[in-house]
Amino acid sequence: MNVFFNALVPVVLLITLGHLFRRWNFPGPEFWPQAERFTYYVLFPAMLVYKLGQAHMAPSVYADVAVLVGATLASMTLILAIIQRFWRWSGSVFSSVFQGATRFNSYVALAAGGMLLGDEGLALTAIVVAIMVPMLNLLCIVMFSLTTAGQRIQFLPVLRMIITNPLIVGSLLGITWSYFELGFHPLLAGTLGPLSSLALPMGLMTVGAGLQLNVLRGASMLFVTSSILKLLVMPVIAAGIGYVLGFELLLVQVMILLAALPTATSAYILARQLGGDAPLMAGIISGQTLLAVVTIPLMLSLLW
Template sequence: MDGVADALGPLFLLILLGAALGRLRQPSGEFWAQLEKVIYFLLFPAMLVSTLATANVGEVPVFRLALVLLGSLLVFSGLLWAFHRKLGLEAAAFTSVFQGALRFNTYVGVAGAAALHGSAGATVAAVAVALMVPVVNVLCVASFIATGTLGSSSLGKSLMALVRNPLILACLAGIALNLSGIGLPGWSGTAVELLGRAALPLGLVAVGVALRPQALLRLDRGVWTANLVKLLLLPALVFGVALLLGLDAVSRDVALLFAALPTATSAYILARQLGGDAELMAALITGQTLLAMATLPLWLHLAGS
């Protein structure tokens, strides 16, 4: 347990630092909005390209990792739809619950994997991002379409945003550079790696800035449902399937980490733009991020990390 706490503790401290800076409004709100764009469109894609372009992906059990992560996501996606009428939620609220149950905070995931298992963990995490980001984005956009919260004009914009998603493009670029044997030649490797190093600490601080403590006052059926799936049921399924398929320790830990992550802060923007319940989304992001500081170490301790 001490090893897990030592690995994840500094990450949570950076998130809390961001929460304090956000509370103090230091620097201005406009600064953080612009910094989030730099992280999302430049620094984090650089980290993914750097990791995937030079990694020995052949050592990662990609097929079994995909079965564990994507299979579990699809199972709970189907269950949420099967029970969405019994939940008694309005369409907008259901889309936020859906996002809260399935989306994951990529910054915390990659930083946690690297803290736990070094470069091997970062490589498996980059593969997990390449597998999960396209699927999760398609599922979440589909939930807005199916519930009818967005009009036809917004549909085209959301699909184009999906195609231009910088994380998806970065994963494709990194994999292409790796498979082609080109990698990152000359100075480009060091330059892209330096950019990527800035992504995780800044990303974690930005996660803290995005938290909304006042949203914690909301404790309705939607909050309980999303938190139950995201922090308990989804990690339990992933852990069980990972053991069943015999994943190695690093891949198992990273799969469990990504399953138990709090939902992504970007889900709030998507909820606001596509007709979801933005206030419920804020409650889920804040609550899950704080709760995960306790549940993540417990899950990883259970896995024997």
């Protein structure tokens, strides 16, 4: 347990620091939205290209990742469908609970993957992110279309958002770079290296700056249900599938980590865009981020 706390404490401190800076209005009201954009469009793609471009993964790894991710998401979807059959939430509510119970924060994933598992773990985490994010987004679109009656879903804008996601683009470019063994010219490495070093701390601070703690007042059973499924049930399912099917230990560890993470901040944008319950989604995002400080070390110590 101490190993996990020691590795994850810097993650928590950076998130807390970002939240405090925003509350103190430092360095200014316009800084954090622009910092988030810069991190999303520049720093993280640069890090993914640089780290993945230096990694050398066997082709079978990608197939293993796809199978493990697909089986885990299918299991979670089945559980949520059974719960919905009994509780019969509205479509907008269920779609937000579904996102909260299945999606994960990519910034925290990459930061924690690197701190806990080193460069090889970071590279594998990036590959899982590159495969899992499109799967999750497409799955969420399907769930929105099936459960939100009378709401016309605009598929093309969302699909465009998935295809142009900088994290996915950066991951695919890095994987291609590695596959063709292009290497990095010293000038290119000298540029991407410092940008990569900035990505994780800036990304975590922008996560903290985006927390909306005021929405946690009067947390509902919907929030509790979504959080239990995401922070406790999903990592157990990922571990069970990974260990039973005999996947490589590092891959199983990465999948457990991602399954144990709080839901993605971008889930709020998707909820607004597709007619979900946006206020509920905001509460789930912020609440899970706080709960994960306790649940992540617990789940990793039990399942790793």
